[in-house]
Amino acid sequence: MRNTVDVAVVGGGPVGWMVACELALAGVSVSVHERRTERVKQSRAMTLHPRSLEILALRGLADRFLARGLPLPTAHYGVLDTRLDFSALDTAFPFTLFIPQAVTEALLEERARELGVDIHRGHQVTGLRQDPEGVDVEGTREGGTFRVRARYVVGADGARSIARTLAGIPFQGTETTMSLMLGDVVFGTLPDQPAWTTVNEHGTLMVAPLGDGRHHRVVMNDPLRSGVPVSEPVTLEELARSLRSIEGSDFGMHSPLWLSRFGNETKLAATYRSGRVFLAGDAAHIHLPAGGQGLNVGLQDAMNLGWKLAGVLRGLAPEALLDSYHRERHPVGASLLRNTLSQTALISTFNPAGLALRETVSALLTLPDANRKLAEQIAALDVAYAEPPLPAPPGLDTVSGLPGGRLPDLILRGTEGASHSLYSLYSLMHEGRWLLLRREDSAPRPALTAAWAEWTNVVTADIPAREKDWGAWTSLWVRPDGHLGYVAHGGTP
Known part of the structure; x- marks a missing residue:
């Protein structure tokens, strides 16, 4: 067997399906190669966090998961007595969703099939060979071998990632001690x-x-x-x-x-990219599953990488955009490891000193600000990217303290023509495109470049409830992953 695709994904777990869905949504040809012949029935992960539900809502998928899970308003940190209060978070999903990983995987695979992803089970990848134009993926399958020519490869094949090994990416950290x-x-x-x-x-x-x-x-x-x-x-x-x-x-x-x-093996890939090979999920970071964060961070890796690969493959963005994947997500992985290591200390020391430390930290979490800080960290609502992934479009720029942060599902008020209806920000982003949100009276309005125009939905609307936060903004340019890209104020568009 031999075929050619834009992207070959190694690994058919939730992270692999998520990145495949992002690519297929953009019209990119993608194949998934999973060594198992059947879906895993057991569920290591049991929780979807607020940010994961947000990215699913960005693609119109959240309702499928909400229908199968149980919302819980709190979560634990290091199994402390004082629980984290998610109900106070600034999100349309102020809860964790108790849902088995097997269900999450099944729902994402179902979506991948709807989008026409080429799926291959029983495929064991054994070789990757890169050249300036692409990657040859080789492996075994029942009854023979296979070979796929891809422009890029995504390794989403777990902690023992063969893609990571074949790409020669170091996996650095500590071995299991308990x-x-x-x-x-x-x-x-x-x-x-x-x-x-x-x-x-x-x-x-x-x-x-x-x-x-x-x-x-x-x-x-x-x-x-x-x-x-x-x-x-x-x-x-x-x-x-x-x-x-x-x-x-x-x-x-x-x-x-x-x-x-x-x-409690805790390791982080030295780089999330080696040439035309990228890593996401457990292939990039592993840790004690404290707080149920691994699957969630992996899904968020997948969305970050997916829209960038799609933009480059469609000729809408320069290849340099792909460098921002490591730049943005590697620090998130490092923060994840620090977070889970601190929880490991809390759940693994049973002498009087360790139990006293637990009492102290639990008492601190009764303070609303402390509780919120850790809740936002577990929920991944605190993730912000310091540098824009692309040069600012004409007439827009970055403003300190604004771009890079995720946007909640803001309620917008339509202002064009006679329409003054209310709708949500996320409902405008199901296609995986950029969103240029303009106020009705903003001027001038320069024409978008051809590449930006092909990749951007333009909406005229207002956000009344956020006036105090952003001042006299005239335009907001929102990334496909729901993070704020660029802002214009005053006389700019």
């Missing part, structure tokens, strides 16, 4: 509440219902078992024994659906 246990089980009896956490001198415990009406997820850090290699299987008796040690009872645990062990 292991935790996970089990999806049925309880014979339950405490008063269906979900709870316990931290004491015997370890850390988190329990939550899986949403199927029968199974609960149990996650434990038992210091007596934290030295067991990740490769050693977990048994139901081992899980029950640790639960009795921490909680005093195993609540009649039985019928395990899935038992697993995972570690």
